[in-house]
Amino acid sequence: MTRETLAGTLEEIALLLELKGENPFKIRAYRQGAEAVLNYDGDIVAKATADDLKDIKGIGEALREKLHELASTGVLKFHQDLRSQFPEGLFELFDVQGLGPKKVKALHESLGIGSIADLKQACEAGKVAELAGFGAKTQVKILEALALRESFADRFLLGMVTPVVETILETLRQHPDVSRSAVAGSYRRAKETVHDLDFLVATKEPAQVCKDFTLLPEVKSIIACGETKASVRLNDGIQCDLRAVSNEQxxxxxxxxxxxxxxxxxxxxxxxxxxxxxxxxxxxxxxxxxxxxxxxxxxxxxxxxxxxxxxxxxxxxxxxxxxENQLPKLIELENLRGTFHSHTTASDGHHTLEEMAEEAIDLGLQYLGISDHSKSSPQANGLNEQRLMAQIKEIAELNKGYEKFRLLAGSEVDILKDGSLDFDDELLMQLDFCVASVHGVFNLSEDEMTRRICRAMENEHVTMLGHVTGRVLLKREPYQVDHARIIDCAAETRTIIELNCSPKRMDMDWRWWKRARDKGVLCSINPDAHSIARLHHIGLGVRMAKKGWLRRQDVFNTRPLEDVLKFLATPKSKR
DNA sequence: GCCGTTTTCGGCCCGACTGTTTTCAGTCG
The missing domain is CATH 3.30.210.10 (DNA polymerase, thumb domain)
Structure with missing residues (x-):
């Protein structure tokens, strides 16, 4: 049983109750209960199993009992009874734009539609248009939504949409009738993936600005265009909304x-x-x-x-x-003094040591940690002992040429299946720092994977843990780890945890950083850069760190070079 | 179904847009 299962079950109940036309506030209570489960700062599964869910906002008597039943027996009768009333495939209908509970219910009850395939067939046969409350236009829209669903993902990486956001913002800014403009929504909140983009303008000519918005070259199709609001689909598939308001609003x-x-x-x-x-x-x-x-x-x-x-x-x-005036003073990009975890042409990077150093200097950094892959990652052209020793020498040579900058010699060393490392301690001692990461054998149980990672962190030479869950957003599920135990282990062993800010990773997840911070675990904002362009992702990393409530003092690479060298020269137990 | 310095009962955020209507329901954010 996991936290996600508990929350997911409550979410599903909410959906099922919507289909039944239940009281909307009851439905919301289930949703809020799911949210409370996800956000609870502690072992919610153990507490639910022990029926010890007192004083959690959003979880009352009824949800407490249901969560206890689910956690202790693995199933919830209430949920199963609800489920049995609807076909399995009905849930996917909710993903279709324009379909909500009422329409899904009508489609199911009147036409027996229970899956996406059924829906497509019924639309093509013209049956949907004949239903009460539906019509020809609705049928066309559903077919369009289905086509869209086939051709595009419905979520996009934060880092990937940045360029189009900047372009559109700039265009809005230059519009003669626009006095203020901004991007809002989950993009502004720095969610690691976004569903759509929300723009906002202050104007005295809202209808005109809305119309002009739909004529942008990036627009593929228009979803809606009214007096104060317009909605479009961009060429890359993402939906984009504009709201036009007055300056006061x-x-x-x-x-x-x-x-x-x-x-x-x-x-x-x-x-x-x-x-x-x-x-x-x-x-x-x-x-x-x-x-x-x-x-x-x-x-x-x-x-x-x-x-x-x-x-x-x-x-x-x-x-x-x-x-209570207790908000943390959040880290800012200008606080960063350097970064760790970058790759070069020696393994699977696209730029040389020198090129990476130049870019880091241009970014205003005092140091850049190089950590190419180790030998157990042949797919990434991982370095063996000899090649790594040669790279250490090469870095030492290059450093002679820099006045106020330093390359740090490191390795992204593989954590092997049993938690041992790809290099022995004698070699690791030669390095300035070491990032330890899992790159293979993902299918261990949560307990085994957690022990594997903890064993690696116990090594005296492991400075930091790389991408905690190995997730690749929108592509690969994380391997199973017990975050709470890993954070505790990092605190005990004085191991830094990386915030891998490659847009497809953003790992460790922002939801865990406050807990890590409170346990005294240091964060390092690392780009996992395989090219000079990707060094710039440290900016996204800072936004994600803010999302995790991190302050300057919580982030290791805000420290100046001198302090970093001193820290790395100190035994872990004394850090 | 949850919650309480208005309340243990009666609230619970609310507006824009579309399409199918002929005054409004459904969806979305």
Whole structure:
């Protein structure tokens, strides 16, 4: 039983209850329960098994009992009974744009549709258009949505959409009728993957700006275009929304559309307690005492809160912290002094030691850690002992030519199946630092994988742990690890954990960093760069670190070179 | 189904857009 299973079951119940047309607030309670399970800071599975789920906000009497039954027996009768009333494939219908519970229910009850394949067939036969509440246009839209679903993924990597976001923002900025513009939504919150892009403008000509937005060269098709809102699909498949508001409304709209939904719900209920109602256009209710609102921070201030950075707006305690002046002072990109974990042509990188060093210097860094693969990764042209020794010498030679910069000699050494390392200690001692990572044998049990990784961290020469779960976002599932145990082990062994900020990894996940921080575990923001361009991903890494509530002092590579060298020369037990 | 410095009962965020309607339901964010 895992935390994800518990939360997933509650989510599924919510969906099933929607299909049954249950009370929407009950449905929401299940969703919020799922969220509470995911966010709970502790061993929720053990607590559910022991029926010890007291005082968790969002989990009341009924959910407590259900979670206990599920955790202790592996199944939940309530859930199974609900499930048996609908066909398996019905769930995938919810992924089709434009289909919600009511329509899915109607399709199922009237036409017996229980899968995507059924739906496609019924549309092509013209049966869907004949249903009450449906029509010819709806049928066409469903067919389009199905085609879209086949050709594109519905989520995109944060790092991959950055260029198109910058381009569109720039165009909006230059529009003669636009006074302010911004990107909002999950992009602004730095979620590792985004479903769509949300843009916002302040203008006196909303309808015109909306229309012009749909004419951008990046636009493939128009989903909707109204007086104040437009929705389009871009050439690369991502959906892109624009909201046009007045200058006075802009901060409210920016706050609102930045989300998250959970953060906003919490913020609004806080407002309600103060006799205020908050929407995307402003405050209503007793506004006589309110100061003027010019920007987002004025909204938070009006509610008695410190300004909350967008990355933190996930309703994971930030509102409470803001009310008590307890928000952390988050790390900024300019705090970084260097970075670790980069590859060169020696293994599977695209640039030489010198080229990587030049780029790091251009980025204003004082040091760059080189960590090519080790010999057990032949697919990545991993270095054997001789080649690594040669690289150490080469780095020493190059360092003679730099005045205020230093290449650090390291290795991304494979953690073998039993937790031993690909190089012996004598060789590891020759290095400035060592990143230990799992690159093969992914199919171990959670316990075995966790022990394997912990054993590696116990090695005196392992400076940091590389990509904790090995996930490749949107592509490969993480290998199973017990994050809590790994964090505890890192704290005990004084091993740094890497925040691998390659856009496809973002590993360790942001949801775990606050816990690691509180246990005194240091983070290193590492690009895992295989080319000079990818060194720039440290910027994304900083945003992800903010999402994990990390401060400057929590991140190892904010330290200047001198301090880093001193740290690396100190035995782990004394760090 | 959850929750409580208005409440142990009665609320629970709310507006834009579309399509099918003829005044509104459904979906989305």
């Amino acid at each position: 802009f901060p409210f709209a920016l706050q609102y559309f930045s989300g998250s939904k959970e953060h906003n719900v919490a913020l609004r209920s806080l407002a309600l307690k103060q006799g205020l109602s908050l929407n995307e256009y402003g405050f209503t209710g007793d506004t006589s005492e309110l100061p003027p609102i010019h920007e987002e921070k004025d909204i938070y201030a009006a509610l008695g809160l410190d300004y909350i950075a967008p990355e933190m707006r996930e309703n994971r305690g930030e509102i409470e912290a803001a009310a």
